[in-house]
Amino acid sequence: MTWQAVAYKDFQDAIRSRMLLVLTALFALFVGLAAFAYSELSGGDPSGGGLLWALWGPSALLVPIIAILVSYRSVAGERELGSMRFLLALPHTRRAVVFGKVLGRTAVVAVAVLAGFAIGGAIIYVSYELSPFAYLGFVAGTILLGLVYVSVGVGVSAVTGSVSRAAALVVGLFVFVQYLWSYFWLLVVYVTNGFEVPGFEEFPAWFDVAAALGPGVAYNELMVSIANRDPNSDIIFAGQLDDAAIQLPDWYPLFVFAGWTVVTLGIGYWRFERADLT
């Protein structure tokens, strides 16, 4: 397999993007501001909770945006411009191209995440003690979130040979996944209930599970469960699903992440493999 060569090339290429620099700076700024605000305003919990508060908010929104902006052109852009003719004239399978791009672009997002977290972590560290467990857990969880959205971006990009179509698709998918996910399931409940909103008691138990399958909720739950395992902190955070009728296991966010990665990449690869690259 030659996906390593593709990943390395892609990393070299994408890391030099000026847009990435701006996004990383913006991300670092938001994380820094949140960390600073927390350390100024609260005299409370010095470790895990502070980090969660400072890192979770900016990451949950900005990391998906960075990941998608870094990836949505990755395949369609090369097809539209013509560099794909150079890339695929070399002995790479299309699968290696897709996986290499996911890896290369995830590495780029990881650099942005590390840069942002380094600044946020430094500010927390100066004010309080830093919990390495929570810190490293959040870094890893956030990079995983980046991987999920890079996969969404590369998957969408592989579906089409047109950058503008990829952009339209990715924006639509992002809004749907990020903002409309639970409303969508609410709509499903409404329709399956005979076009009537069920009362609180009759609300189907699966609704919470379905709503929790969005990567946003999964990320939230992952961060909460990491924070709650922090040996340096006694504070217990409430997850979104604590009151749900069906209790999901702790590892469920990883299952959700894997699902989004496999499905979006699978569809993208399937289409790309069959495409005529003219």
Next chain:
Amino acid sequence: MTAIELSSVTKRFGPVTAVDDLTLAIEDGEIFGFLGPNGAGKSTVISLLLDFIRPTAGTVRVLGRDAQAESLAVRERTGVLPDAYHVYDRLTGRQHVDFAIRSKGTDDDPDALLERVGIEDAGDRKAGTYSKGMAQRLMLATALVGTPELLVFDEPTTGLDPTGAREMRDIIRAERDRGATVFFSSHSLHQVEAVCDRVGILNRGRLVALDSVAGLRERTGGGARLRITADQMSDAVLNTLRSQDGVTAAEADGQTLLVTCDPGAKADVIATLRGSGVDVVDFATETTSLEDLFIDYTTDERAAAPGEQR
């Protein structure tokens, strides 16, 4: 062995037939010039060789492998200079060559390759700042990585000045001399005749001629082209001319008649016209060049009946 083998290959894009039942074999170690006007289907054939696209019908074999099912094995042993490519603007020239080396898993020296194509001084510059000619040289350098058995060049002299075009031809010859097969496309016969062992002319997805450059030259045979101005013209007269011995083509444009024929048949042509009741107002003769032959092969009338050409 046969380096490239197309058997009854057809490629359709929706209603458009880009390649129409093409059968063609390129022998090992030859320089093959693939000629045709823009839109003839040359790039489509090259895209089929590299599995960028798949044939609607027929099979393509390259270096003894199926070009679709075993494309990776094909591309491992092939160097490609694609058409309508784009370089990675943010990567330097050397990074491009490094990427090709890493992709092919060879141990070539990137600097030696850059020097061979004449851009050793620009290796550390971002390729986005390159001129068209420099980008073309860079692509050539990446194509030479791993001393491939087969080189596929799509319009290799595009963007090159005359010196660059000559250097390109020198490299093509040197690669053939070390044992590689070179398959390259061009819309200009002039580029091809200086370097090719054999030439295939493609028009509207069909092969209309296949011969050595010398063979093609022979076909023109010091052939003559008659430009005749007549008082009238009819399809019947044209058909009579076309069926006449020594006449290879006859076309009418209003009252002007163009006839390609053996030099010895010129008088017969005039006699036939007179015999059909056509008054010859004026006539001039031109000798045909290879370029005329190429144009002759790729005009629509010829394309409509490619069988005659063989």
